Amino acid sequence: MPRVAYAELIQESVAELRREEKRLRGAITQPRIRMLRLLKAGQITSLRASTELLGYSLSQLYRWWTAYRQGGLARLLETHPRPGAPAKLTPAAWTGLEAELRAGRIATLRDAQCYLQEQWGIRYSLNGIWYHLHQREARPKTGRRRHRQADSTRLAAYKSRLWGARAGPRSEPGLGDG
Known part of the structure; x- marks a missing residue:
């Protein structure tokens, strides 16, 4: 199988690709530019060698390379909306x-x-x-269950007798100081 001269086929310079990669930092399309930059700079010589470095499958890298060859950077950076209905929660x-x-x-x-x-x-x-x-990482913050007849002053007095001068491991600040 003949070797592909990726560095010659990639039209953009390494500096341009580095700028574009910085601009897209954190975006879903950043690894695509990184692949081109590494190929252009000669740091990797084939798509197969870049699978471990980039963390994507060989077939995915081939899809990216095909997109770049067909339409350049514009085609490579296209993203498609994910399927599914929009959320009803306004x-x-x-x-x-x-x-x-x-x-x-x-x-x-x-x-x-x-x-x-x-x-x-x-x-x-x-x-x-x-x-x-x-x-949204929201959790209902509820305290410990308490019996409806529980008396907080009697509980505090009990804990102060039980633990002496120091507060118990689950007591409120100030309890057991007496």
Whole structure:
């Protein structure tokens, strides 16, 4: 199989590719430019050699190379929208849900589901609610359960007797100081 002279086939200079790579830092298309830069600079001599360095499969690198050969950088940097319906959760609805979570009025996925349905008319399955909360790293912050007849002053007195002068491992600051 004849060797491909990648450095000669790539029209842009190494400096141009380096600038473009910096501009696209963090973007999904940055590794494509990196592949071209490494091939142009001669740091890698084949697409097969670049699979480990770039972390992409050989077939993916061939697709990128084919796109570059057919349409240059413009074709290589094209991105296509991902499939799927757009989210029904509007920014305003998310803000309202977040406020309810912070206020402690929503403790379960079912509570969040009911809130969105009643207040915003947005219907989601429990899995859909979980997905959106997980994407935004939101978790209902709830404290430990307490018995409805629990008396916090009696509990504090008990902990101070139990632990003496130092506070217990789960006690609140100031408890056990007496």
